[in-house]
Amino acid sequence: MKNKPFVPQLVYIEPRALEYPLGVILKKKFEDMGLEIRETTSHNQVRNIPGDTDFQKYRNAKSTLVVGVRKTLKFDSSKPSAEYAIPFATGCMGHCHYCYLQTTMGSKPYIRTYVNVEEILDQAQQYMEERAPQITRFEASCTSDIVGIDHLTHTLKHAIEYFGQSELGRLRFVTKFHHVDHLLDAKHNGRTRFRFSVNADYVIKYFEPGTSPLDLRIEAARKVAEAGYPLGFIVAPIYIHEGWQEGYRELFEKLDAALPQSARDDITFELIQHRFTKPAKRVIEKNYPKTKLEMNEEERRYKWGRYGIGKYIYSKEEEHALRESLETDIDTYFPNAKIEYFT
Numbered sequence: 074m075k076n077k078p079f080v081p082q083l084v085y086i087e088p089r090a091l092e093y094p095l096g097v098i099l100k101k102k103f104e105d106m107g108l109e110i111r112e113t114t115s116h117n118q119v120r121n122i123p124g125d126t127d128f129q130k131y132r133n134a135k136s137t138l139v140v141g142v143r144k145t146l147k148f149d150s151s152k153p154s155a156e157y158a159i160p161f162a163t164g165c166m167g168h169c170h171y172c173y174l175q176t177t178m179g180s181k182p183y184i185r186t187y188v189n190v191e192e193i194l195d196q197a198q199q200y201m202e203e204r205a206p207q208i209t210r211f212e213a214s215c216t217s218d219i220v221g222i223d224h225l226t227h228t229l230k231h232a233i234e235y236f237g238q239s240e241l242g243r244l245r246f247v248t249k250f251h252h253v254d255h256l257l258d259a260k261h262n263g264r265t266r267f268r269f270s271v272n273a274d275y276v277i278k279y280f281e282p283g284t285s286p287l288d289l290r291i292e293a294a295r296k297v298a299e300a301g302y303p304l305g306f307i308v309a310p311i312y313i314h315e316g317w318q319e320g321y322r323e324l325f326e327k328l329d330a331a332l333p334q335s336a337r338d339d340i341t342f343e344l345i346q347h348r349f350t351k352p353a354k355r356v357i358e359k360n361y362p363k364t365k366l367e368m369n370e371e372e373r374r375y376k377w378g379r380y381g382i383g384k385y386i387y388s389k390e391e392e393h394a395l396r397e398s399l400e401t402d403i404d405t406y407f408p409n410a411k412i413e414y415f416t
């Protein structure tokens with residue numbers, strides 16, 4: 074578990090990033106912090122991350138921050154939580170064993186932050202105009218845990234205030250980190266949904282090293298609710314383990330005890346059962362060889378997926394039991410909350 078905000082061990086900066094004000098600010102900040110700073114021609118090809126083995130390199134990469142310019146300004150779609158993924162950062166310092174970034178980021182597990190924030194926001198504006206008069210939702214945490222690095226960059230804070238001014242745009246993101254204090258006074262205008270990823274103690278204890286402890290996440294959620302943000306929780310991955318029903322019930326009890334009344338009429342829950350693909354299983358076993366994460370294909374149901382890569386989810390009966398149990402808990406403790414989906 075991690076209580077202190079992330080500080081990179083090593084920083085790479087693209088020369089082009091210094092053409093943007095944020096690039097210059099970050100370089101100065103990291104120099105003042107006494108961090109080692111290297112140059113990289115491209116954030117897509119960072120070479121010489123220290124480490125003798127792949128295992129060491131992977132760990133060092135997850136403590137390395139690359140300051141770059143986002144060139145691809147075509148946003149991916151982000152169903153079911155939003156229309157688009159807005160790309161402010163890629164990668165994460167957390168070590169959640171099940172994290173899908175291990176497969177999607179492949180050989181580039183280092184953390185990238187993009188300094189051309191205005192260009193990214195201009196692109197968001199274009200998407201909003203194309204869809205007008207419909208509301209367009211942007212998800213800022215598809216490829217990173219953006220809150221986990223925002224105490225360094227304040228990119229997210231800037232985006233929250235940008236969407237605070239926008240009629241047709243909404244911002245949303247999810248985090249497992251509690252370092253939210255600098256976001257509490259952002260002028261969000263109720264247009265950003267601030268979500269926390271939460272889970273039963275067992276899952277957090279065994280599978281989420283390098284992230285904030287649950288109690289600190291809940292405390293941060295309370296502060297965020299008191300700052301007037303619409304609040305949400307993602308319970309993911311919902312994972313069957315001994316005593317899972319009690320484990321999840323205790324989670325909702327803790328949330329119930331901590332959250333102010335004012336937040337409860339506009340809380341969302343997103344429920345995602347544990348799943349894995351065959352390629353993901355191989356990568357997880359390589360990166361976290363001692364993991365207790367159960368990934369036994371025979372015990373799961375196969376669901377066909379895009380690009381021919383199917384995923385293994387729980388059996389129909391297990392899925393039903395999980396869904397019923399969690400939805401009942403939510404109904405008990407948060408009767409006015411909206412369950413956005415169970416998948």
Ligand code: SF4
Pocket residue numbers: 164165166167168169172173174216217218249284
């Ligand atoms: S905090 Fe989120 S993005 Fe980071 S390792 Fe864990 S699951 Fe992945």
